[in-house]
Amino acid sequence: MRITSPHAHTPGNTGDVMKQIILATIPGLIALTYFFGPGSLINVIMMTAACMGVEAAILKLRRRPLGFYLGDYSAAVTGVLLGLAIPPYCPWWIVAIGAISAIGIAKHLYGGIGYNPFNPAMIAYVILLISFPLEMSQWAEPRTVLTESKELIGPFSALSHIWFGTPLTGALDAWTGATPLDSFKQNNSLLVEQLYASDSLFSTARWAGAGWEWVNIGFLAGGIYLLYKKIFTWHAPIAMLAMLFFCACIGYDNGSSNSLGSPLFHLLSGGTMLGAFFIITDPVSSAVSNRGRLIFGALAGLLIYLIRSFGNYPDAVAFAVLLMNFAAPFIDYYTVPRTYGHKKAKRATIKQES
Amino acid sequence: MSYNVSSVRKVFDIPGGVHPPESKEQSLQLPLGPVLLPQRVVLPLSQHIGAPAKAIVAVGEKVRTGQLIAEPQGLFSVGLHASISGTVSAIEDRPIPHTSGMNAECIVIESDGLDEWVALDECEDYTALERDALMAKIRTAGLAGMGGAGFPSAIKLNPRADDKIDTLIINGTECEPYITADDTLMREQADAVIQGTLLLAHLLGAPSTVLIGVEDNKPTAITALKKAAAAIEGECNIEIVDFPTKYPSGGEKQLIQILTGIEVGSGDVPASLGIVCHNVGTAVAAWEAVRYGRPLISRITTVVGEALDTQRNIEVRIGTLISEVLEQNGFNADEAARLIMGGPMMGFALQDAGVPIVKTSNCILAPSKQELPEPPPAQACIRCGMCAEACPASLLPQQLFWYSQSEDYDRLQAHNLMDCIECGACSFVCPSNIPLVQYYRASKGAIKQAAVDKQKSDRSRERFEFRQARLDKAEAEKEAKRQARKQAAAEAKKLAAEKKEQELLQPTIAPVAAVPIPAAVDPEAEKAKLERALSSAQNRLDKAHERLDDAEPERRDKMAARVKEAELKVLDAQKKLEQFNTADNNDPVAAAIARAKAKASLPPHAKLTSSIEALKKRMTIAADKLSSAKTEGAATVDALQAGLDKMQGKIAKLQQELIDLGPEPAVEATVKEDTTPDPAAAAIERAKAKAAASANMSPADKLHDQITSIEKRIAKTAEKVAVARAEGSSTADALQLGLDKMTAKLDKARADLGELAPQVQPESAQNVDSAPEPDAASAAIAKAKAKAAATANMLPEEKLRDQIRSMQTRIEKTTVKVTAARAEGSDITDALQLGLDKMTAKLEKAKSELAELSN
Numbered sequence A: 001m002r003i004t005s006p007h008a009h010t011p012g013n014t015g016d017v018m019k020q021i022i023l024a025t026i027p028g029l030i031a032l033t034y035f036f037g038p039g040s041l042i043n044v045i046m047m048t049a050a051c052m053g054v055e056a057a058i059l060k061l062r063r064r065p066l067g068f069y070l071g072d073y074s075a076a077v078t079g080v081l082l083g084l085a086i087p088p089y090c091p092w093w094i095v096a097i098g099a100i101s102a103i104g105i106a107k108h109l110y111g112g113i114g115y116n117p118f119n120p121a122m123i124a125y126v127i128l129l130i131s132f133p134l135e136m137s138q139w140a141e142p143r144t145v146l147t148e149s150k151e152l153i154g155p156f157s158a159l160s161h162i163w164f165g166t167p168l169t170g171a172l173d174a175w176t177g178a179t180p181l182d183s184f185k186q187n188n189s190l191l192v193e194q195l196y197a198s199d200s201l202f203s204t205a206r207w208a209g210a211g212w213e214w215v216n217i218g219f220l221a222g223g224i225y226l227l228y229k230k231i232f233t234w235h236a237p238i239a240m241l242a243m244l245f246f247c248a249c250i251g252y253d254n255g256s257s258n259s260l261g262s263p264l265f266h267l268l269s270g271g272t273m274l275g276a277f278f279i280i281t282d283p284v285s286s287a288v289s290n291r292g293r294l295i296f297g298a299l300a301g302l303l304i305y306l307i308r309s310f311g312n313y314p315d316a317v318a319f320a321v322l323l324m325n326f327a328a329p330f331i332d333y334y335t336v337p338r339t340y341g342h343k344k345a346k347r348a349t350i351k352q353e354s
Numbered sequence B: 001m002s003y004n005v006s007s008v009r010k011v012f013d014i015p016g017g018v019h020p021p022e023s024k025e026q027s028l029q030l031p032l033g034p035v036l037l038p039q040r041v042v043l044p045l046s047q048h049i050g051a052p053a054k055a056i057v058a059v060g061e062k063v064r065t066g067q068l069i070a071e072p073q074g075l076f077s078v079g080l081h082a083s084i085s086g087t088v089s090a091i092e093d094r095p096i097p098h099t100s101g102m103n104a105e106c107i108v109i110e111s112d113g114l115d116e117w118v119a120l121d122e123c124e125d126y127t128a129l130e131r132d133a134l135m136a137k138i139r140t141a142g143l144a145g146m147g148g149a150g151f152p153s154a155i156k157l158n159p160r161a162d163d164k165i166d167t168l169i170i171n172g173t174e175c176e177p178y179i180t181a182d183d184t185l186m187r188e189q190a191d192a193v194i195q196g197t198l199l200l201a202h203l204l205g206a207p208s209t210v211l212i213g214v215e216d217n218k219p220t221a222i223t224a225l226k227k228a229a230a231a232i233e234g235e236c237n238i239e240i241v242d243f244p245t246k247y248p249s250g251g252e253k254q255l256i257q258i259l260t261g262i263e264v265g266s267g268d269v270p271a272s273l274g275i276v277c278h279n280v281g282t283a284v285a286a287w288e289a290v291r292y293g294r295p296l297i298s299r300i301t302t303v304v305g306e307a308l309d310t311q312r313n314i315e316v317r318i319g320t321l322i323s324e325v326l327e328q329n330g331f332n333a334d335e336a337a338r339l340i341m342g343g344p345m346m347g348f349a350l351q352d353a354g355v356p357i358v359k360t361s362n363c364i365l366a367p368s369k370q371e372l373p374e375p376p377p378a379q380a381c382i383r384c385g386m387c388a389e390a391c392p393a394s395l396l397p398q399q400l401f402w403y404s405q406s407e408d409y410d411r412l413q414a415h416n417l418m419d420c421i422e423c424g425a426c427s428f429v430c431p432s433n434i435p436l437v438q439y440y441r442a443s444k445g446a447i448k449q450a451a452v453d454k455q456k457s458d459r460s461r462e463r464f465e466f467r468q469a470r471l472d473k474a475e476a477e478k479e480a481k482r483q484a485r486k487q488a489a490a491e492a493k494k495l496a497a498e499k500k501e502q503e504l505l506q507p508t509i510a511p512v513a514a515v516p517i518p519a520a521v522d523p524e525a526e527k528a529k530l531e532r533a534l535s536s537a538q539n540r541l542d543k544a545h546e547r548l549d550d551a552e553p554e555r556r557d558k559m560a561a562r563v564k565e566a567e568l569k570v571l572d573a574q575k576k577l578e579q580f581n582t583a584d585n586n587d588p589v590a591a592a593i594a595r596a597k598a599k600a601s602l603p604p605h606a607k608l609t610s611s612i613e614a615l616k617k618r619m620t621i622a623a624d625k626l627s628s629a630k631t632e633g634a635a636t637v638d639a640l641q642a643g644l645d646k647m648q649g650k651i652a653k654l655q656q657e658l659i660d661l662g663p664e665p666a667v668e669a670t671v672k673e674d675t676t677p678d679p680a681a682a683a684i685e686r687a688k689a690k691a692a693a694s695a696n697m698s699p700a701d702k703l704h705d706q707i708t709s710i711e712k713r714i715a716k717t718a719e720k721v722a723v724a725r726a727e728g729s730s731t732a733d734a735l736q737l738g739l740d741k742m743t744a745k746l747d748k749a750r751a752d753l754g755e756l757a758p759q760v761q762p763e764s765a766q767n768v769d770s771a772p773e774p775d776a777a778s779a780a781i782a783k784a785k786a787k788a789a790a791t792a793n794m795l796p797e798e799k800l801r802d803q804i805r806s807m808q809t810r811i812e813k814t815t816v817k818v819t820a821a822r823a824e825g826s827d828i829t830d831a832l833q834l835g836l837d838k839m840t841a842k843l844e845k846a847k848s849e850l851a852e853l854s855n
């Protein structure tokens, strides 16, 4: 192949981009580990290894150069994100099934990197959630709510629990706690103020929910770093957060017992920030243009709010993102940017790869 | 001085854009290098867009520096001048700097080392010159856009009359990394830049806005320009505008957007917006051409890259070989990653250093392998959208890439691939290192090729269609003629068929049938003719009588026959005349009545025989139809068979009657010897002969034989068709054609069949009534005469009434049949309906006749 212009390239490659993303998850991971014990860290490590393993196996099956494709770190990113999304201390087979679902089904069945219409991590998350609702809804209790007698789960008891199913020593309660989103959803008699005062998940927190507020702030920090690094544009995440904020303002209802939660509560709960900066920014499965990504993000935010408030699952990022993945081609169709020298944007025929 | 230094023009941002490392410092460390006088120059005849120049020197000719050696061919072309003095050593194809590394015709000059110039035509004050004279100077100076593509400068200075130019933009952007040629020019020859700008403004009719756009990474150049502008005496409205550095703001469309906020419409030229854009190098070259009469024979080129010992700008004669330039700047071939003409973003790799510097060569880049490494292998597109972020044209490069890969040219065009300026910003940022622009260039080429092909095929299609239209027209004319002929034939046939029908309707003896009712004959002439025929027939009868009287006994019989024959002819003639007199020839009703009357006047023998003849004829037809109906298994078989049986019965009856009438030995004898070719008489005689012969053989048997044989034949044909079909034989079609014809006949048969019986019935009934008697020939004649007289008295009303009655019965029957056929969806419905219609028409006719008669 003859070398043609441009002869200059930005240094780095897709692998570097992916490494930046992994790097940016660190603040959130630190917060998770600090508040909930080593469960998420173990998850991330195991899941990353599992995903890389599945990726390598499939690349081998498909006779692709291993080093070249593993070097794009896309499987690692999927592993990290899925590891962060699933509850800590879940058994090892959850991890295995998750990796196979994400890399095998959601990614390679669709043709590999760049061809998957759905976010692999979220597909895997939903498969797990539907198949193993019990294991997938047991979150650890944050350290702030632990009473004197309870201890944070240690790494050894965690590992033996994960691998051999041995009960978590000493701190059973610390394992089966509800999340702030659960508590809020189950509440229908207390004013928000009363709930905040009575539930230790809120009383020990500063703004939104014990532990979770910091986890979200951690992911927010990572997201801001990625924005600064121009890994992605601000359109999708900011649109999603703004929409969630807007909806929460409407549904807050002045903190009555019917309140659907304060804006801050929604922004700093569950997977909000992880979703905003690490999931819907997944370039492959989102909309193409900036305008499209604004719409994509805003609609994702709306869906998250609606599913959280009216759906059966307390958190909604995965469902919202998958639904929006469906909608991405349509958004693309209507948001082709106006080309230089053209009066109107062509509502051309963007064909989604299939 | 009117230059307002403080004027700050609002600049606009362009979408996208990238910030590659500028790498401009290294070539700016040294001042502009000395003129390098080459040993030899290679001057391509085409260094611009448009038609190549045409050499006007010959090999061996001595030329001087600045001498025109190739003249422009047409307006969209640029001349070429000798860049050194010496001898033309060759005019031949040489490798030229081009993306595809091709060869093209060049003039090669060997230097004499003297650099002797032609006399230059200086001009102190160009404002004193006419515009045409000024344009001529520009045109003959060989100016082509020095920024990139080499657009003939004179054309841009000569906008269309309806494009009023109000903005002149001088492009000093130089946004490509590494290149500092324009920067150097602006630094070192700021005065010339300003003068050139003023000159171009003058040529464009003094546009209200004159801008020199420079990126803010060239502060020295900006200062120099501002100083030079400030130094201009008198009115000067040049604005030097600086704006943030960003690649590719130097693109013409991008610069216009930055400076004016206006976008040039897709497919438009800036002049349509009243904007003209020239490169600073072009401005200087124009100035030098006008002021000093100096054609474009050298240019400033940046020679840069880590593979060179000396990185600098040089003023170099056009045509100097790059290898020579590199050599003089300490080129390390081993270190170089590649050789690039132009910058790292849009330049093209040279396969060979043995190509000359041309008018558009602003940079020779010889990067080391660390500087511009080989691009890493492309990874999959992760649709990150960084390319779209970088695209100054707001395209979606990732989609363009996708469709380029799948060669979906329609979608590529829908996504405005053609508006891609190939700036390379998208490829530059792509983390997957996809050579996007390479894909776009390939797709653009394919689309353009497709357009050319389409144009070609359109043209040939048009030609084809035109030819086709012509042929069609001719064919249509022929067809019209054919149709006309066909129609005429059909009318004639119809006429004939009508006549035949009437003939069948009114079974008469052959002579009557043989005389068709003339349609448009002069009645007087016709009457005269008939009268002549009658008198001649009478004459012959008289003569025959005479001869009969004179004849010897052995010849008497013969003579008697002659007499009889003559008598018949007389009768015939009389009848015709009568018919003519009583009837309007064009009125078939009257004619029919006349015929009926005539028939009534016939002798019983002749009447019977003619009846038999007619019946036989019809029977043959019916038998034919029957057999074809059988072959096709048509539902009409039974009806046809019934009709046939009826006919047979009637024939037998008539023949019996004929026999009863008594033999006519004399006649019979004469018939055999008679050689008279008169077909009518012959027919009668044949019938008589048959009638006589039938004493021995039953005519019914005969007919049976006939029918059987026909049936056999048809059965055979049907078999053959089946076999041919089965074998897929080519004769199947021919056979089928025959079958089809039979079907047609069948249809007609149904109509005819209905008409067949009734006419016979009343007549035969009548014939039976008019009882037979004598035997001898003379007696027969006498009797016939008597009978004719008798029947002449018989009321035609009765006959008609009979007819009407029987027809009504038949119509009723047929109606029932039609209804049944309709109900069953039978395919004979139409045929039946046709017959019904005909019958109804006849009934009406008969009724009206009757009414006429009763009146």
Ligand code: SF4
Residues within 6 Å of the ligand: B380, B381, B382, B383, B384, B385, B386, B387, B388, B397, B398, B401, B426, B429, B430, B431, B432, B433, B434, B436
């Ligand atoms: S920059 Fe490269 S990888 Fe990213 S979307 Fe564009 S083509 Fe794909």
Ligand code: SF4
Residues within 6 Å of the ligand: B387, B390, B391, B392, B393, B394, B395, B397, B419, B420, B421, B422, B423, B424, B425, B426, B427, B436, B437, B440
């Ligand atoms: S090369 Fe074409 S598609 Fe790529 S950035 Fe430039 S204009 Fe846009």
